Amino acid sequence: MADEVVLLDFWLSPFGMRIRIALAEKGIKYEDKEENLEDKSPLLLKMNPVHKKIPVLIHNGKPICESLVIVQYIDEVWKETSPLLPSDPYHRAQAKFWADFIDKKIFDYGWKTCMSKEEEIEAPKKELIESLKVSEGEIGEKPYFGGEKFGYVDLSFIPFYTWFYSFETFGKFSMEADFPKLTAWAERCLQKESVSNSLADQQKVYHFYGHLRKKYGIDE
Numbered sequence: 001m002a003d004e005v006v007l008l009d010f011w012l013s014p015f016g017m018r019i020r021i022a023l024a025e026k027g028i029k030y031e032d033k034e035e036n037l038e039d040k041s042p043l044l045l046k047m048n049p050v051h052k053k054i055p056v057l058i059h060n061g062k063p064i065c066e067s068l069v070i071v072q073y074i075d076e077v078w079k080e081t082s083p084l085l086p087s088d089p090y091h092r093a094q095a096k097f098w099a100d101f102i103d104k105k106i107f108d109y110g111w112k113t114c115m116s117k118e119e120e121i122e123a124p125k126k127e128l129i130e131s132l133k134v135s136e137g138e139i140g141e142k143p144y145f146g147g148e149k150f151g152y153v154d155l156s157f158i159p160f161y162t163w164f165y166s167f168e169t170f171g172k173f174s175m176e177a178d179f180p181k182l183t184a185w186a187e188r189c190l191q192k193e194s195v196s197n198s199l200a201d202q203q204k205v206y207h208f209y210g211h212l213r214k215k216y217g218i219d220e
């Protein structure tokens with residue numbers, strides 16, 4: 001029997017993008033179900049009763065939640081094509097460390113930078129810049145975070161490329177001038193169809209931040 005794969009998703013979620021890229025890398029056909037996060041579907045509430053968040057992968061009726069867990073699951077189930085995590089235990093651990101760093105630093109401080117009032121932005125912006133500097137050092141002269149091939153860390157990080165314009169605009173710095181290696185890495189990743197077809201447009205993300213900032217009273 002063919003696999004039935006459904007993704008509960010939201011078009012501008014970087015976490016959803018991770019799963020879209022992973023499934024595209026593996027060449028898996030799936031149904032992408034767009035959720036309205038302001039009015040969540042009964043299916044989402046049933047499949048992720050703990051966090052009630054997207055993304056959720058439903059594989060033959062069974063849910064898997066949390067984007068990094070889902071990507072690891074996809075890599076284990078469809079292991080024949082395009083391995084994403086390294087097979088060596090030490091390199092696997094390193095890859096998981098960097099994915100965790102992206103969630104704890106780039107996502108967290110990136111979000112806070114884009115969602116702060118002018119007078120409160122300095123602290124998260126400082127942390128974001130520091131984390132981008134660490135990332136710039138880690139990519140260094142390598143084509144991808146794991147070395148020669150696109151893999152788990154790239155896939156975990158590249159969805160935040162859709163936030164780069166928002167980072168620069170709210171944070172008043174230049175990604176290209178301040179982080180040239182990271183910018184070149186992102187452009188390299190975008191040459192892959194699995195990535196370019198999965199990412200939202202930076203301007204649309206910026207406009208969505210504008211909408212959220214109004215909704216939460218950050219902007220008039």
Ligand code: GS8
Pocket residue numbers: 010012013014015037052053054055065066067068
């Ligand atoms: C984060 C998912 C998440 O924040 C993961 O999958 O890696 N750690 C999780 N999902 C958001 C949409 S993206 O910003 C979400 O579903 N939010 C709905 C809500 O909070 O009610």
